[in-house]
Amino acid sequence: MNKAEELVDARITPAGRLDVLSKYEVNKLLDKSQGGLYNVFRNCCLAVLNCGNHMDDGKELLERYESFEIRVVQQQRGIKLAVNKAPASAFVDGKIIRGINEHLFAVLRDVVYISDEITDNPHYDINTSDGVTNAVFHILRNANILRPMTNPRLVVCWGGHSISRQEYDYSKEVGYQLGLRGLDICTGCGPGAMKGPMKGATIGHAKQRIAMGQYLGITEPGIIAAESPNPIVNDLVIMPDIEKRLEAFVRTGHAIVVFPGGVGTAEEILFILGLLLHPDNNDLPYPVILTGPKDSADYFKGIDAFIGATLGSSAQQRYQIIIDDPVLVAREAVAGIEKVKQFRKDLSDAYYFNWVLKIEHEFQRPFTPTHDNMRNLELHKNQEVHLLAAHLRRAFSGIVSGNVKDEGIRSIEEHGLFEIRGEKSITDALDGLLASFVAQQRMKLPTKEYKPCYRIIK
Known part of the structure; x- marks a missing residue:
């Protein structure tokens, strides 16, 4: 100090x-x-x-x-x-x-x-999928952030805390366009792409004289020290772990906008894609938009190529990429949310909590990124594609821990680098994506030289 x-x-x-x-x-x-x-x-x-x-x-x-x-x-x-x-x-x-x-x-x-x-x-059996979802619901309800009797309007914005000024300004402009259209913002509550959309939305809401705009921040104890809540957040919720945090995002949100980021953003993308690839969610509308300024086009090309190489074209069809067009992003979010509203209305599902979305326990079970657990990840294509997405998500979660979380950093210092093994086509794609993150300074704040917490075993 x-x-x-x-x-x-x-x-x-x-x-x-x-x-x-x-x-x-x-x-x-x-x-x-x-x-x-x-x-x-x-x-x-x-x-x-x-x-x-x-x-x-x-x-x-x-x-x-x-x-x-x-x-x-x-x-x-x-x-x-x-x-x-x-x-x-x-x-x-x-x-x-x-x-x-x-x-x-x-x-x-x-x-x-x-x-x-x-x-x-004992009434919450977190060893079952329904038990975890019930726990997530009650934590959110106790925090008084669920808003019944209102139309769907919450856009979840994901993206990195370590982004360029141009990317940050772009995220503000997207937030502004969303705010002008009466949409609220939910993020991981930290700086960078988590702060920008909220800051932009406050101006959009002010121009439209919207006094009760919601700027929801959802975090968990392991990441909050590295991503302190930004000052715009007016509803803060601390979930028990990263898996329940991710479920809280997708249960409360009505659309997802993803800005440039690093391994944490990739983890979030893999989580939502894994859910949408489950057969029970085939017909469920859930708009997912990947967006950034012109200079970020290569970042999204890398993400798209990685998803194609690991999860296939069916996963690529569950999102759209919009480059350098905040107005189009906002319009597509509004159009997608309208489909979500009609879908839930037809099924008599709540607008404020997505009960219909199927989430297998494989996506809810807390993953502890020990060296053994990272080494034993099932990174192969001889399994259902949504389960491969779950294992890939864990790989990125472990790297996040090794990069910025107190216990992860200490574990690397004590036991050495995490080893990631798997099918060659997957590890090649993973290695290429991670190398691009390092080259683009997306692993940590650019003021620091990045020291990898992992190595890919081929």
Whole structure:
């Protein structure tokens, strides 16, 4: 940490309402033992307080603010949060920024609810597909982000945190065009292509006098330190793991727009394609648009070629690529959402949660990127294509962990590089795509030299 960097001690009151916790819940939040809640709660809160600081290394963040502490203080009228040695950038004239305040208590809400009502609740059988979906629904409902009695209008925007200024400005322009058409934005809540569409949509909404625009950010404890919530997010949800985070995206969203990114973006693309390639979802409309400025055309050519080489033409038919045309992107999103609306209306499915979408447990089961698990991925074509997509998604998920997540970085430091093995046609395509990401500086922030956390065994 820079010696000149100021740290702040403060007591923080919930913005707008007073939360109430039981003594049991407070004790769980302060439990620093192995498996206790304190580390998850502390690290998520630190990421929220780090809003606006350019850092994409979870390990570096935790080490820089190693002395940071947070605790719950119970009082007669509710609770407060006491923070010690917090980043000063979260405060203005000694007072915490209101948006960051709201995000802190969103962390508190979700960490407590997931621990009490999901993890320790025998009514949620997360070993079944329906059980996982039920858990995802209840976490989102408890966060009060599901909006019944409204028409479909939520566009999920995926893309990298490490993108060029031109790509960022393009994502803002697309968000602006979406906002002009009354559409809301959902992203992974971080910087780059997660912030740009939200920033653009705020202007579009303002011009249309839309006062209740939704800027939904969905994250999880493993990635939040590397992708601190951006200040535009007005609804923040912390899901338990990356798989439930991905399911939350596709259950709540009505269209997906993908901007340039890196391995995390490829993971998201493979997730939605794997779902749409399942036979039960053949007739389900779900618009997926890949888009960027002219200079990003080669990026999408690489993605498209990789998908063709691994998953085939049927996967390529489930998305469209639009280069350098924000207006067309917005119009296609509107047209696609209209088809989604009619489809759900015909089936009496909810607009605010996509119950009809079939998600196999293979896509929901948490993947821990250990060296053994990465080495044993089933990367071959002697299986159903949607299952191959699931295994490819895990390969990219492991690389994300090794690149930016605290536990992944430490695992690489201790045990060496992840080894990825598989059928030659697949590993060749994977190696080529990853090499292009490195050459385009899409693995980490461009200010740092990228050191691969993996090697392809051919």
